[in-house]
Amino acid sequence: MNEAHELAEKIEGAGHGGGHGAHAGGIGKFVGLTMAVIGVLLAICSAYVGSERTELVQTMVEQSNTYSEFQASSTKYRAMMAQIQQTYAVTPSRKLATEALERLDQIQVPRESQELATLQKATLKELTVLMTPRKSEVESFLATIARYDEERKAARAWAESYEDEVHAHFEGSEDFEKAQLLAEIGIVIASIALLRSSKPFWYVSIVAAVVCAVIVGKTWTNLRHEVHEAEEKQVHAKEHYEELRGKKDANGKRAAEVQDDETLAKIRERFGIAAAAPGAKAE
Numbered sequence: 001m002n003e004a005h006e007l008a009e010k011i012e013g014a015g016h017g018g019g020h021g022a023h024a025g026g027i028g029k030f031v032g033l034t035m036a037v038i039g040v041l042l043a044i045c046s047a048y049v050g051s052e053r054t055e056l057v058q059t060m061v062e063q064s065n066t067y068s069e070f071q072a073s074s075t076k077y078r079a080m081m082a083q084i085q086q087t088y089a090v091t092p093s094r095k096l097a098t099e100a101l102e103r104l105d106q107i108q109v110p111r112e113s114q115e116l117a118t119l120q121k122a123t124l125k126e127l128t129v130l131m132t133p134r135k136s137e138v139e140s141f142l143a144t145i146a147r148y149d150e151e152r153k154a155a156r157a158w159a160e161s162y163e164d165e166v167h168a169h170f171e172g173s174e175d176f177e178k179a180q181l182l183a184e185i186g187i188v189i190a191s192i193a194l195l196r197s198s199k200p201f202w203y204v205s206i207v208a209a210v211v212c213a214v215i216v217g218k219t220w221t222n223l224r225h226e227v228h229e230a231e232e233k234q235v236h237a238k239e240h241y242e243e244l245r246g247k248k249d250a251n252g253k254r255a256a257e258v259q260d261d262e263t264l265a266k267i268r269e270r271f272g273i274a275a276a277a278p279g280a281k282a283e
Helices: 002-018 021-025 028-090 094-106 111-131 135-160 163-196 199-245 255-271
Strands: none
Touching (some): 028 135, 028 163, 094 111
């Protein structure tokens, strides 16, 4: 832009020095005014190009941080799925256990071994019951997996909600850059008009200035509308994600964290392990 102003000053000086040129045609001051207007448009375009590129980078950084939330939720979900699949693999099947007991009942046992066979079958039934996880615990496990799945989907929707804003800032910077290029061309054409006192070149520079102004105005209007809609989508997606995670209580813990604490308390109670004091270091 500074180079364009220097070029305009040199050309204007050349026109004054020649004694004819722009003044001979009577359009010198109008061409100069046109160049000033195009220079203002060029400065505006340059400012908007820099602003939109900054907003683009900032939005992409925010989207990257949001994708971290999605990756964390996805990791928890996959870990829980692997755990439930392992539990399913090592848990005896009720159907197969029942069929096995029925086959044992059909085996002919000598009369003197009847009591021992009955004891063995009862022992097998008890072992099957002990090795089978309680229904309430499995339901809690499945509920946790479902919650992690919902969080994962909500986090992904939140991250993807930034795509519209990223696209808007990218397209906006591209359109402002096109307008900037048009303004630079307009200044060059106006400089030629000033040098040659040419009305056709002056008219062309005016057209370039008008088209540049139209592009700037249209891009600014569309950009503000698209960014506003994208930001609203982001707010709704974030609220949905935060709602799934649960609100924090007076102690600063979410509902999921309270549930995890209750599960850990049950495990400690079963194995007779006392809870560690806050701030205590493990030996």
